[in-house]
């Protein structure tokens with residue numbers, strides 16, 4: 001019999017599905033954010049030669065997430081734009097739930113889920129597997145070559161007179177990595193900025209380059225990695 005799950009039960013069972021996977025792991029979740037815990041679980045599974053398929057549908061993978069995933073063996077990533085379902089399974093257990101993948105280690109929302117055991121609910125289990133495979137078939141496979149983001153492509157100095165150009169430039173929040181407008185003077189997203197602002201420490205250490213999104217030690221004072229900083233200086237000089 002399928003079993004009803006609340007928030008805690010849902011997180012617990014998603015994690016257990018990842019840990020217990022022996023040969024196959026399929027994770028379907030519109031929002032994909034690779035937290036440290038989540039990445040470590042995936043890494044363990046990949047080291048056990050589990051074949052991992054991740055299907056997501058919103059956002060763009062951040063450069064660091066892409067690079068992390070590229071380190072793993074046996075991982076295939078698929079993008080399906082209209083994905084709204086959330087479903088996680090290995091060979092024997094499945095959770096269908098409202099919970100997005102990245103939320104399994106957080107417990108802020110009220111979620112519900114259903115745990116399905118293939119041994120006792122084979123028909124139900126197999127129907128959900130078939131639906132997932134059908135989604136994978138119409139999804140686009142995402143290549144995981146390790147890419148260092150091309151620096152400053154299409155980026156113009158901030159004082160650009162053309163508002164259209166200014167709009168299209170994007171950078172990364174130096175704390176949470178989300179995409180924000182490119183502006184080395186405002187390298188935080190709104191949420192992170194309001195947290196930063198309480199202390200207002202210009203040298204507080206962050207981990208992401210505002211320009212290229214790679215892991216680098218940065219701060220409000222120095223929001224870019226050295227390479228991006230040099231590029232930025234050159235751009236400024238050129239525009240003078």
Ligand SMILES: [Zn+2]
Nearest residue numbers: 173176189192
């Ligand atoms: Zn942020």
Ligand SMILES: [Zn+2]
Nearest residue numbers: 209212225228
């Ligand atoms: Zn950089």
